[in-house]
Amino acid sequence: MLNRILVGVLVLGTGGIAATLAGQDAATSSLPEWTRGACWYRIIVTRFHNGDSTNDPQDTQRWPSVRQVRYFDPSPPGMYELRNEHYGGDLQGLRARLPYLKQLGIDVLYLSPIFVAPSEHNYDPADLRHVDDMLAVANSLGKIKNESDDPSSWQFSQSDQLFLEFVKEAHTQGFRVVLENVFSQAGVMTWARRDILRKKRRSPCADWFRMKSWDPRPEWDTDNGYGNKLIPLRLEGDGFSPGAEAHLHAVTKRWMDPNGDGDPSDGIDGWAVFDAPRMPRATLQRWRQVIRRINPDAVLIGDFVGVFPMKATFAVPPAADEFDLTIDYSLSDSLGRFFHIERVGTDSEGLIDSLMTVHSAQAESDRRGTISAVSAPSLGRLLNKIAHDEPSMDTTAAEAGAYDNWRLAMAVHFLGSSNPMLYYGDEAGMDAHGGSSARQPMKWDDLPGGVAKSSDPNASFAGMIRQLNNIRRRFAPLSRGDFRRVPFDEERPILVFARSLPGDKVIVIINGGKGREEVALSIGWPGRMVGIVNPELSPGPLHPLLQKKQIAAGGDKKSALRLFGSRQFADEWGDITVTVSPQSIRLVIVKDEEPRG
Numbered sequence: 001m002l003n004r005i006l007v008g009v010l011v012l013g014t015g016g017i018a019a020t021l022a023g024q025d026a027a028t029s030s031l032p033e034w035t036r037g038a039c040w041y042r043i044i045v046t047r048f049h050n051g052d053s054t055n056d057p058q059d060t061q062r063w064p065s066v067r068q069v070r071y072f073d074p075s076p077p078g079m080y081e082l083r084n085e086h087y088g089g090d091l092q093g094l095r096a097r098l099p100y101l102k103q104l105g106i107d108v109l110y111l112s113p114i115f116v117a118p119s120e121h122n123y124d125p126a127d128l129r130h131v132d133d134m135l136a137v138a139n140s141l142g143k144i145k146n147e148s149d150d151p152s153s154w155q156f157s158q159s160d161q162l163f164l165e166f167v168k169e170a171h172t173q174g175f176r177v178v179l180e181n182v183f184s185q186a187g188v189m190t191w192a193r194r195d196i197l198r199k200k201r202r203s204p205c206a207d208w209f210r211m212k213s214w215d216p217r218p219e220w221d222t223d224n225g226y227g228n229k230l231i232p233l234r235l236e237g238d239g240f241s242p243g244a245e246a247h248l249h250a251v252t253k254r255w256m257d258p259n260g261d262g263d264p265s266d267g268i269d270g271w272a273v274f275d276a277p278r279m280p281r282a283t284l285q286r287w288r289q290v291i292r293r294i295n296p297d298a299v300l301i302g303d304f305v306g307v308f309p310m311k312a313t314f315a316v317p318p319a320a321d322e323f324d325l326t327i328d329y330s331l332s333d334s335l336g337r338f339f340h341i342e343r344v345g346t347d348s349e350g351l352i353d354s355l356m357t358v359h360s361a362q363a364e365s366d367r368r369g370t371i372s373a374v375s376a377p378s379l380g381r382l383l384n385k386i387a388h389d390e391p392s393m394d395t396t397a398a399e400a401g402a403y404d405n406w407r408l409a410m411a412v413h414f415l416g417s418s419n420p421m422l423y424y425g426d427e428a429g430m431d432a433h434g435g436s437s438a439r440q441p442m443k444w445d446d447l448p449g450g451v452a453k454s455s456d457p458n459a460s461f462a463g464m465i466r467q468l469n470n471i472r473r474r475f476a477p478l479s480r481g482d483f484r485r486v487p488f489d490e491e492r493p494i495l496v497f498a499r500s501l502p503g504d505k506v507i508v509i510i511n512g513g514k515g516r517e518e519v520a521l522s523i524g525w526p527g528r529m530v531g532i533v534n535p536e537l538s539p540g541p542l543h544p545l546l547q548k549k550q551i552a553a554g555g556d557k558k559s560a561l562r563l564f565g566s567r568q569f570a571d572e573w574g575d576i577t578v579t580v581s582p583q584s585i586r587l588v589i590v591k592d593e594e595p596r597g
Helices: 076-084 091-096 098-104 158-172 191-202 242-256 281-294 330-338 348-364 382-387 403-416 435-439 461-474
Strands: 002-006 040-043 108-111 127-131 176-181 185-187 211-213 230-232 270-273 299-302 325-328 369-373 420-423 482-485 494-501 504-511 516-522 529-535 563-569 575-580 584-591
Touching: 091 098, 091 158, 098 461, 127 158, 127 242, 158 176, 176 299, 242 281, 270 281, 281 299, 330 348, 330 369, 330 382, 330 403, 348 369, 348 403, 348 482, 348 494, 382 403, 403 461, 403 494, 403 504, 403 584, 461 529, 494 516, 504 516, 504 575, 563 575, 575 584
Parallel strands: 002 516, 040 108, 040 420, 108 176, 176 270, 270 299, 299 325, 325 369, 369 420
Antiparallel strands: 185 230, 482 494, 494 504, 504 584, 516 575, 529 563, 529 584
């Protein structure tokens, strides 16, 4: 079936019927250059790769093979085990996989908590001064003696040093490194709590926490929604207590300029706040100033996903002087609805609105940007939303035919967002509904030395992500450009939007349906030439006759993903018609050049 859709007039360069958001180049002028158009990769270190078995906890489980699709019991006991079991993921394993992440096109490594904590997930921090030994060098922390709250007494353990070596190697390979953690509370096993138990009010940490009583024994106020596993920091004035903030600032300097020489190149590139709604605004403002003084190129990121909505603390969204970047999750549900296997094309307007929201932060302020995420530990994976009507722990999405739709959804994510965030395992086609199931160990094709690959033998999702990143780099508007709404027939399974920089525009057309579609565009004047690019996101071998036409496919001949191009001239009315095959993408490349005579 061939459907014809007339897309409303799109004047790219002389106005237009769709309002244009402020340009990202202008909007992010005070953001570090490396954040503009970056591809982020979110990693739960303990579940990514086991590179050194000598640091494994005693109860570490065997790393599951890619062939073990259903390797955990979906019942609550199984979920509990998946949440708490150790699989041995460590910094050595992550370092070994840096070449793989580089090939994938990743720019920034966003790491889950790595500091000392009693849990497997490390979100209950016990000591922000040190890296957890289970992620680095076994039993190294026990060798550290006589430390106190005074930063001059702090030492670097072998685990700390191994992490700093990892940061150096990551920087050498071209990555930035950002650490996520909980900063509004501390785990009940924190060293500061032990100090208070010994010294009571005489402890230098005595003003850090909310207390219920001091006598006969110190008792903490743990009424915070997390049971009794975390102790909230005490509010004083417009922020946390001076002692708690001073400790946070000292920890910040420790990991951003480890040798204290004023050169931050040996430290991390930023911090991410997991519990952002709980952080006082004044504390964030002061902390951000400290971060920028240490390294003007570093960032502070706010993550607002979870059980506590932004309004719990903030009456209005965070201001530009609180976070450099915030993580936006609005695309996830919209993509899940539009590309759902049973209802492709549903709520296209809602999806465009979500894309506009992703870009609106840049338009609102010249000091803050947005990272777009469609999968996350508490959010679940996008594939699950496409494959299932209700949140499911089923891992047979491939059998349900959801992978083709998922490829298109990821294309919207990467081509429609300026700073897409990939959650580890997405490029392997991992399926999870959220919580524990979204923390499954990474699936590698062969263990221990393979590359990420889905359990679907016909899929090469890592190659698809690599191709999408190649496209973003080749066509700059797709990673750094304005976002424009393009009117289209919302009754069809078609999505159309445009990204633009001065003199350079790309119109993205995605056909999520199973029939060919014709899309008519008004380019502006007769005779104008455009490029039509056809990125094929389905893997498979190239026909020998087509191999010469392959353009920047990225990958070997067996799993190459094709990127073909052609050109077309606008007709006497300044229009072009683009034919889009079922479940495929077309990119219309428009240059501000004189039309042919």
